[in-house]
Every structure is written in C-alpha cells, then in structure tokens.
Amino acid sequence: MPDDLDRASALEQAQRQRALQAQRQRSNFEVPSLAQCEDCEGDIPKARQAFGGVTRCVVCQTEFEKGGR
Numbered sequence: 001m002p003d004d005l006d007r008a009s010a011l012e013q014a015q016r017q018r019a020l021q022a023q024r025q026r027s028n029f030e031v032p033s034l035a036q037c038e039d040c041e042g043d044i045p046k047a048r049q050a051f052g053g054v055t056r057c058v059v060c061q062t063e064f065e066k067g068g069r
Contacts, residue, residue: 030052032053033049033054033055039060040059042060
C-alpha cells in the first residue's frame with residue numbers, strides 16, 4: 001500500500017512531466033501554429049499564429065499556464 005511519500009513523489013513526477021511537455025511545446029517556434037485552439041476550438045488570430053508553434057488562444061494559454069488544464 002503506497003504511503004504519503006510515494007503519492008507525493010508520483011504527483012511531483014507527473015507535474016514535472018506536464019511542465020516539461022508544456023515548455024517543449026512553447027519552445028518549438030519552427031512548427032506552424034494551429035488556426036483553432038486545441039482546448040476551446042476558438043479561432044487563433046493571425047497575428048498570434050505568426051509566432052509559430054501556437055496551439056491555444058490567449059485565454060486558454062493563460063489558464064493552461066496557471067495550471068488550470
């Protein structure tokens with residue numbers, strides 16, 4: 001039966017993996033941006049798409065960075 005330290009370690013590892021994945025996605029400006037947000041499917045403005053590697057609208061990206069998704 002896992003104890004509190006095992007659960008805390010597993011949670012930390014999962015959060016670290018999500019943070020690394022998010023950083024890799026943000027850093028890849030060579031990949032074309034999406035036209036629609038991967039979370040809400042709303043349109044991503046052309047000016048935002050121009051950065052490359054954009055997958056979320058501003059609202060969803062802000063929520064994602066706060067850890068809401």
